[in-house]
Each structure stands twice: as C-alpha cells, then as structure tokens.
Amino acid sequence: MQRFEDLLKLFQTRFQQAHFPETPATLYEPNNYFLSLGGKRIRPVLCLMGNELFETLHDDAYxxxxxxxxxxxxxxxxxxxxxxxxxxxxxxxxxEKYGLSTAILSGDVMLVKAYDYLSKVQVRYLPQLLHLFNKTAAEVCEGQQLDIDFQHLSKVALEDYIHMITLKTSVLVAASLKMGAIIGGASEGNQNHLYQFGRDLGIAFQIQDDYLDAFGDPSKVGKQAGGDILENKKTFLLIRALEVCKGEAAEELNRLLESNPVDKVQQVLKIYETCGVKEWANQLKQQYFESALLHLDAVAVVGTRKQPLKELAHLLLQREY
Known part of the structure; x- marks a missing residue:
C-alpha cells in the first residue's frame, strides 16, 4: 500500500483537470479560484487509501x-x-471577492458537479456509495446547523459539542475511507472498523483544528487568528473553560463573551491557559487518537498494509496548519 504523499501526488495530477465549463465565467470562475487555493486533499486521498488497503487502486476511487x-x-x-x-x-x-449571491450559486453548482463524478462509478457499487454519500452530506448539514444553533446558547454540553463536530467534520473523513473500502471489496466488518477509525480520527482532527484557531500561528494556519473567539463560537475550548473556570477568571470570561474589546483574543487565550484548557485539549485529542488506532488494528488485513494510515494519523494530529 502506498504512502499518503505518493497517493496525494497521483490524486493531484488528476484533480488539476478543468471541472467546470468556461461560461458563464461569473458563475464558474469563483469555483476555479477557490480550488486554486489548494488544500490538504486529505479526504479524497483517504478514499484512495481505503480502496488500496484491500485491493488494487481502481479508477472508481478517483x-x-x-x-x-x-x-x-x-x-x-x-x-x-x-x-x-x-x-x-x-x-x-x-x-468577499465575488459577492454573496455568486458565492451561494457557485457553491451550489460545485455540489452538482460532485454528484456528476459520483454517477460515473460502476453500477454495482453505486447504490451503496450513493446511500453513504447522501447520508454523510445530510449529516454535514445537520452539524453545520447545530454549530450555528450553539452560537445562540449560553451553555453547550461537551457531549453535544462532540456530536456536532462528529456530524460537521468527522463523518466525511469516515465516509471517505469507507467508500474506498467498498470499491476495494472489503467485508462489512472491515468497512465498519475503517469507518470508526475515520470517525475518531476526524474528531481528533477537529479538536486540533479548534486548538490551532486559538493557539496556532496565523501565518501557518492561513486563517484569522482567534476567529472562533471573536465569533463566540462554542468550541470545545470555550465549553471546557465555562465548565472549569471559577471566581475572577469565570467573571472575566463571561464579560468578554458579552463585549468585543480590541484585545479580546489575547485576553481569552490567557484565561484558557490559566484554567488548564490548553493541556486538557491535548489530552482529549490523544484519547480519540488512541480509540481510532484500536479500530484500525481491528481491520483484518496484514499489519504492514495499515502502516501508511497510521503514519497519516500521526501526521494529521501533529500538524501546525
């Protein structure tokens, strides 16, 4: 089985093709622009890895x-x-670049194109793949709505937050692996263990993502520093802080949530560190990472074939961007 980096090169070569027609340029150029920004391409390569874990890489996986x-x-x-x-x-x-209405339409037509690619796979796989893809797409939307709903609540329980990021982020990671496994002819048991591996890895990935939004280097992360803090988003960091901070720290945190001082991000980060949230976050990430590896170990293939997935898991959770 090939390493992530090698499969990424193969996928990138194919993905660089034109996905959209030239006209109307006002609709399709924003999508070309967005795709040109790059990205880690983790999910599609996980699909390739899920396929190759069980069988020779097939064009359907691409x-x-x-x-x-x-x-x-x-x-x-x-x-x-x-x-x-x-x-x-x-x-x-x-x-911001093309306007709100165009962004909505461009995103919509990108979704349409996604289904066009999905329709190209062999008929024998299509019902199972389409069911999983649709289920996952709906769950991602549910997770996004929960994320929005949480912004209007004064408190969110940690288990509710984990449920939200499971839907919003990790189910697509899990489904990517499972769809590849389906194409590779994996048994149902192996498909499910690989799905759970991706699910737990996806949760750990999101924990790391939230952590980097708060504590990462903006020049490496590529996003506005402390964006979640400025939006008062109910991330696991904020949820934990609201649970454990007491006395003056709790009062100051609540004051910052109700106001928008210039140095809001810096003040909230100081409270996070004072209340031990930073260390707790790394511990929680490790718990999900270890759970993911247990499911990967349970997949019934030769251990050496699973090594590239283990290496990728370590890489994803050690990243700085």
Missing part, C-alpha cells in the same frame, strides 16, 4: 475522490458565508 473533494469545498464556501469569514487558506473568501 471519481469518488473528486466527488468528495468537490463536496468538501462546496461546504467550505458556504461555511465561510455563514461564519462571515474574510480569509480561507490565507486568501480572500469567495463571498
């Missing part, structure tokens, strides 16, 4: 990978709109 990556980018365009985000990957977001 078609599904294209569908997954376009769906993911569609969700990011709309996510940026809902978050009113000025930057994505260090560049101007689509709605």
């Amino acid at each position: 078609a599904v990978g294209n569908a997954i990556e376009l769906f993911h980018n569609f969700s990011l365009i709309h996510d940026d709109i809902m978050d009113n985000a000025p930057l994505r990957r260090g560049k101007t977001t689509v709605h």
Whole structure:
C-alpha cells in the first residue's frame, strides 16, 4: 500500500483537470479560484487509501475522490458565508471577492458537479456509495446547523459539542475511507472498523483544528487568528473553560463573551491557559487518537498494509496548519 504523499501526488495530477465549463465565467470562475487555493486533499486521498488497503487502486476511487473533494469545498464556501469569514487558506473568501449571491450559486453548482463524478462509478457499487454519500452530506448539514444553533446558547454540553463536530467534520473523513473500502471489496466488518477509525480520527482532527484557531500561528494556519473567539463560537475550548473556570477568571470570561474589546483574543487565550484548557485539549485529542488506532488494528488485513494510515494519523494530529 502506498504512502499518503505518493497517493496525494497521483490524486493531484488528476484533480488539476478543468471541472467546470468556461461560461458563464461569473458563475464558474469563483469555483476555479477557490480550488486554486489548494488544500490538504486529505479526504479524497483517504478514499484512495481505503480502496488500496484491500485491493488494487481502481479508477472508481478517483471519481469518488473528486466527488468528495468537490463536496468538501462546496461546504467550505458556504461555511465561510455563514461564519462571515474574510480569509480561507490565507486568501480572500469567495463571498468577499465575488459577492454573496455568486458565492451561494457557485457553491451550489460545485455540489452538482460532485454528484456528476459520483454517477460515473460502476453500477454495482453505486447504490451503496450513493446511500453513504447522501447520508454523510445530510449529516454535514445537520452539524453545520447545530454549530450555528450553539452560537445562540449560553451553555453547550461537551457531549453535544462532540456530536456536532462528529456530524460537521468527522463523518466525511469516515465516509471517505469507507467508500474506498467498498470499491476495494472489503467485508462489512472491515468497512465498519475503517469507518470508526475515520470517525475518531476526524474528531481528533477537529479538536486540533479548534486548538490551532486559538493557539496556532496565523501565518501557518492561513486563517484569522482567534476567529472562533471573536465569533463566540462554542468550541470545545470555550465549553471546557465555562465548565472549569471559577471566581475572577469565570467573571472575566463571561464579560468578554458579552463585549468585543480590541484585545479580546489575547485576553481569552490567557484565561484558557490559566484554567488548564490548553493541556486538557491535548489530552482529549490523544484519547480519540488512541480509540481510532484500536479500530484500525481491528481491520483484518496484514499489519504492514495499515502502516501508511497510521503514519497519516500521526501526521494529521501533529500538524501546525
């Protein structure tokens, strides 16, 4: 089985093709612009890895990978709109550059193109793949809505937050692996263990993402520093802080949530460190990481074939961007 970096090169070569027609340019150019910003392409490559874990890499895995990556980018365009985000990957977001109405339409047609790629796979796989893709797409939308709902609540329980990020982020990671496994002819048991591996890895990935939004280097992360803090988003960091901070720290945190001082990000980060939230976050990430590896170990293939997935898991959770 090939390493992530090698499969990424193979996928990138194919994905660089033109996905959209030239006209109307006002509709399709924003999508070309957004795709040109790059991205880690983790999810489509996980589909390739899920296929190759069980069988020789098939062209269908590339078609599904294209569908997954376009769906993911569609969700990011709309996510940026809902978050009113000025930057994505260090560049101007689509709605800021081209306008809100165009960004909505461009995202919609990117989703349509994702289904076009999905329709190209062999008929014998299509019902199972389409069911999983649709289920996952709906769950991602549910997770995004919960994320919005949480912004209007004064308190959110940690288990509710974990449920939200499971839907919003980790189910697509899990489904990417499982769709590849389906193409690779994996048994149902192996498919499910690989799905759970991706699910837990996706949760750990999101914990790391929230951590980097708060504590990461903006020049590496490519997003506005402390964007979640400025939006009062109910991330696991804030939820934990509201649970454990007492006395003056709790009072100051609540005051900052109700106001918008110039140095709000710096003040909130100081409270996070004082209340031990930073260390707790790393411990929680490690718990999900270890759970993910247990499911990967349970997949019934030779251990050496799983090594590239283990290496990738370590890489994702040690990243600085």
